[in-house]
Amino acid sequence: MKARIIHWCIHVLDKEASIAFYERALGFHVAHEMGPDDGSWSNTYLVNDQSPFEIELTWNRGRTEPYANGGRDTHIAFAVDDMEAARKLHEDMGCIVFDNPRMGIYFIADPDGSWIEIIPGDFSFGE
Structure with a gap:
């Protein structure tokens, strides 16, 4: 069996605020949306140019x-790919919630409190 990750689902209270956060913080944009005609719920899928x-x-x-x-x-x-630019953006957004300078990583939180780890593109475990 071969498996690959295709999406990460999170529940949000304010869809528009979440879309704006992921657009600004990580360069994602809306690819498609689905839900019932009555608008009682929706699934909005965000993508960027870096991965599928x-x-x-x-x-x-x-x-x-x-x-x-x-x-x-x-x-x-x-x-x-640019840790310095990412950190500056996230500092300006006020969304950094934990910093680990020893490892060279930090975490940001989205509007619903979901934590996202930011690591340098050349990061490697154990080396």
Whole structure:
């Protein structure tokens, strides 16, 4: 069997704020959206030019309780080609929630509190 990751699904309270965050913070854009005609929920798929991976934003009308999408221990990581530019952008956005200078990585949080690890493009474990 061969398997590959195709998307990461997170639940969001404010779909537009989440789309804007992922566009600005990681360069993703809306590829497609699906949901019922009554608009009670939607799945919005975001992509970027760096990989075939998608972020799926699931939104449910009327939801007011925050979702438990995970935190520091449950996260996804993105490798960036320019760590300095990424850090400056994320500092300006005020979304850095944890910094690990010893490892050369840091974490940002989206509007719903989901943690995203930012690592240098040439990062390698154990070397």
